[in-house]
Amino acid sequence: MKWTRRDLLIGLGGLPILGAVWWAGAANTVGTRRKRSEILEQLNITPSLPPAVPGIGGEPVRVGIIGFGIRGEQLCRALGFATGTWKEEMRLAAQEDPDNHALEDFMGQEKLNVKLVGICDVFDVRAQSFIDSFSTPENPIKRYTTYKDMIGSGDVDAVVIATPDHWHAPISIEALNHNVHVYVEKPMTHTVGETYLLRDAAKNSKAVLAVGHQHRQTLSFSTARDIVEKGTLGHVSLIQTNTNRNDDNGAWNYDIHEKASPETIDWEQFLGSAPKVPFNKNHFFRWRKWWAYGSGLSGDLLTHDYDRLNCVLNMGIPSSVSASGGIYTHNDGRNVPDVIQVNMEFPDYSTGSSQAKGKEKGMTFCYSATLGNGFNRPTILMGHDATMELGNKLTIWPDGASTRYAEMIEAGKMNPGVPIYQYNPAANVPDAISSATSQYFADKGLMWTYIDGVRVDSTFLHMREWLSVIKNGGKVSCGIKEGFEEAISAHMAGLSWKLGRKIEWDPNTEMLKPIEGIDFDQVLLANDNWDVKPEMVG
Amino acid sequence: MDQNQNKLKVSVTLLRILIGWHFLFEGIVKLYNPEWTSFGYLATAQGPFKWFFTMLVGDATIGWVDSLNIIALMVVGITFTLGIFEKVGAFVGMGLLALYFFAHPPFPGLTQLNVEGSYWFVNKNLIELVACLVIYQLPTGQYFGLDYLRKNRLTKMQEQ
Numbered sequence: 001m002k003w004t005r006r007d008l009l010i011g012l013g014g015l016p017i018l019g020a021v022w023w024a025g026a027a028n029t030v031g032t033r034r035k036r037s038e039i040l041e042q043l044n045i046t047p048s049l050p051p052a053v054p055g056i057g058g059e060p061v062r063v064g065i066i067g068f069g070i071r072g073e074q075l076c077r078a079l080g081f082a083t084g085t086w087k088e089e090m091r092l093a094a095q096e097d098p099d100n101h102a103l104e105d106f107m108g109q110e111k112l113n114v115k116l117v118g119i120c121d122v123f124d125v126r127a128q129s130f131i132d133s134f135s136t137p138e139n140p141i142k143r144y145t146t147y148k149d150m151i152g153s154g155d156v157d158a159v160v161i162a163t164p165d166h167w168h169a170p171i172s173i174e175a176l177n178h179n180v181h182v183y184v185e186k187p188m189t190h191t192v193g194e195t196y197l198l199r200d201a202a203k204n205s206k207a208v209l210a211v212g213h214q215h216r217q218t219l220s221f222s223t224a225r226d227i228v229e230k231g232t233l234g235h236v237s238l239i240q241t242n243t244n245r246n247d248d249n250g251a252w253n254y255d256i257h258e259k260a261s262p263e264t265i266d267w268e269q270f271l272g273s274a275p276k277v278p279f280n281k282n283h284f285f286r287w288r289k290w291w292a293y294g295s296g297l298s299g300d301l302l303t304h305d306y307d308r309l310n311c312v313l314n315m316g317i318p319s320s321v322s323a324s325g326g327i328y329t330h331n332d333g334r335n336v337p338d339v340i341q342v343n344m345e346f347p348d349y350s351t352g353s354s355q356a357k358g359k360e361k362g363m364t365f366c367y368s369a370t371l372g373n374g375f376n377r378p379t380i381l382m383g384h385d386a387t388m389e390l391g392n393k394l395t396i397w398p399d400g401a402s403t404r405y406a407e408m409i410e411a412g413k414m415n416p417g418v419p420i421y422q423y424n425p426a427a428n429v430p431d432a433i434s435s436a437t438s439q440y441f442a443d444k445g446l447m448w449t450y451i452d453g454v455r456v457d458s459t460f461l462h463m464r465e466w467l468s469v470i471k472n473g474g475k476v477s478c479g480i481k482e483g484f485e486e487a488i489s490a491h492m493a494g495l496s497w498k499l500g501r502k503i504e505w506d507p508n509t510e511m512l513k514p515i516e517g518i519d520f521d522q523v524l525l526a527n528d529n530w531d532v533k534p535e536m537v538g
Numbered sequence: 539m540d541q542n543q544n545k546l547k548v549s550v551t552l553l554r555i556l557i558g559w560h561f562l563f564e565g566i567v568k569l570y571n572p573e574w575t576s577f578g579y580l581a582t583a584q585g586p587f588k589w590f591f592t593m594l595v596g597d598a599t600i601g602w603v604d605s606l607n608i609i610a611l612m613v614v615g616i617t618f619t620l621g622i623f624e625k626v627g628a629f630v631g632m633g634l635l636a637l638y639f640f641a642h643p644p645f646p647g648l649t650q651l652n653v654e655g656s657y658w659f660v661n662k663n664l665i666e667l668v669a670c671l672v673i674y675q676l677p678t679g680q681y682f683g684l685d686y687l688r689k690n691r692l693t694k695m696q697e698q
Binding site: 003007008010011012013014015017018021022024025026028029030033 | 555558559562563565566567569570571615616619620621681682683684686687690
């Protein structure tokens with residue numbers, strides 16, 4: 001049996017095609033991977049691993065909750081306690097939308113070694129809901145009428161403070177003075193004066209204070225810290241960070257409970273240090289809209305962005321702050337602005353430089369917020385060598401005029417339009433050059449934050465860390481130093497907006513530079529348009 | 539008539555080789571990139587069979603799904619370019635393309651993810667699927683491909 005050349009040509013004609021396609025595919029893929037690993041090697045970025053905290057052993061930590069409103073309920077869920085109402089709501093939500101995993105995630109959350117022992121809430125309905133949900137015959141929960149009763153009872157080891165802002169410091173200080181551990185929501189304080197008092201109390205106390213900036217647990221932020229420290233971005237001269245919300249909830253117009261009345265709410269206690277005004281449901285449920293109880297955009301939302309960046313850059317308190325804005329989108333009787341721009345100056349700060357020594361120094365942190373538009377403006381760190389978008393995922397683009405990457409850009413190995421690094425805690429591997437597809441999936445929110453394959457709530461991690469430090473010692477990631485910096489920076493922004501002038505910080509005396517004839521705390525607390533129009537009260 | 543038959547054979551052979559080329563390249567690119575995964579494609583699946591595709595993205599299954607996808611792509615690629623067992627290849631190809639089609643079907647009302655054109659019920663996956671059907675019904679390996687040698691050998695052996 002013999003085959004002619006013609007036979008072979010017809011029979012094996014496909015082989016060279018197969019060979020060519022195989023070779024091209026392999027060479028292409030391997031080449032791209034090599035180019036990518038070259039960039040990754042140069043960047044040498046180490047993605048952060050999930051935080052490992054020593055276990056919370058021994059007797060359960062006895063926790064008292066002060067304030068069981070929207071945030072208080074969220075914090076309790078992070079501790080492992082959800083009300084029946086919430087579970088039912090989430091069960092129905094999951095039925096309607098299979099992508100809603102809130103209940104599933106909650107049920108899968110690791111159990112913390114805590115015991116809820118007491119509740120303090122000035123609204124009877126909330127206190128009762130807490131007791132109905134969590135009190136059991138083996139572990140009856142006590143309602144305390146005042147936070148002082150709870151702290152002084154000797155029955156609580158730790159308190160979680162989720163009250164209006166004007167109560168944060170007084171309660172925290174009382175607890176610390178009694179060596180009761182504190183988890184307090186942001187902003188840490190309501191006035192400049194309180195910030196010093198609370199710092200002293202924390203320093204003199206054996207108890208652990210944690211400020212509720214849970215994003216300090218987010219893996220992308222610790223990775224971002226590594227990125228900045230390695231000089232990946234070069235000298236960062238400008239940070240842009242934003243808040244964009246355009247709904248009632250985002251504008252703090254929360255629901256007013258039908259059972260709210262002077263009989264069910266301890267109004268005097270709610271007011272505390274605030275001006276004595278008659279009972280007002282609007283003020284009670286929507287306290288974030290008034291300086292007397294809240295801190296507006298600067299204390300409420302700027303603090304998130306400030307601390308997020310302070311956690312990455314450790315830039316501390318700005319040397320000066322200028323703010324402007326107004327009440328432009330919700331003229332509903334509030335006196336905190338709903339549009340604000342805050343510029344914080346850090347003239348001596350540097351993230352390192354790839355250029356001649358001394359050429360680059362100083363940075364502006366620019367926060368821009370509106371409650372009248374929901375377009376997503378990302379947080380951007382703008383460096384001489386690269387730009388980083390900071391969020392749950394990180395994306396870095398090289399700058400066309402970068403000094404550090406000049407050679408690679410020249411050689412075509414990098415392109416200013418193409419990210420050189422993308423970090424996504426949901427993916428198994430860092431993606432050096434992102435494709436349009438991976439960008440799309442990430443933006444779509446499909447890449448959730450996973451730790452060992454489980455989606456985890458950062459508030460849970462933050463509280464777990466606090467409880468672990470209570471039991472084992474160590475340092476919380478957002479303690480009094482971080483809280484002090486956050487509170488002072490936020491107050492500077494609030495003051496600047498109110499006074500319409502620049503507020504300066506003296507790092508040597510650790511004081512705001514005085515302005516003649518002005519008492520900063522008086523300004524911060526002042527409510528100019530205090531008279532509430534009756535039709536605006538819900 | 540004979541001439542028409544020949545023209546048809548040439549055309550279908552060309553079609554077969556190009557489809558094979560396409561599948562082979564897709565398979566090879568994934569084979570040489572250990573980080574490749576179909577997770578994103580499956581996790582964003584839409585349409586009536588969404589439940590099926592989202593079931594595949596579990597930790598236990600995704601590795602198998604990825605490997606099987608690469609193997610299937612290469613089976614089609616190799617059988618089509620070499621011109622042997624192309625009926626098997628065409629069958630596998632149709633199955634694979636049907637999966638791709640139904641994971642992101644171009645049905646009205648569904649968001650079209652990462653597509654470069656505009657489609658209404660019919661997209662390129664579906665067209666390539668039907669092209670595979672043509673290959674299935676008109677095998678050309680005997681005309682150009684390894685099958686020529688196989689079949690020839692048989693006939694030659696019979697002649698002896």
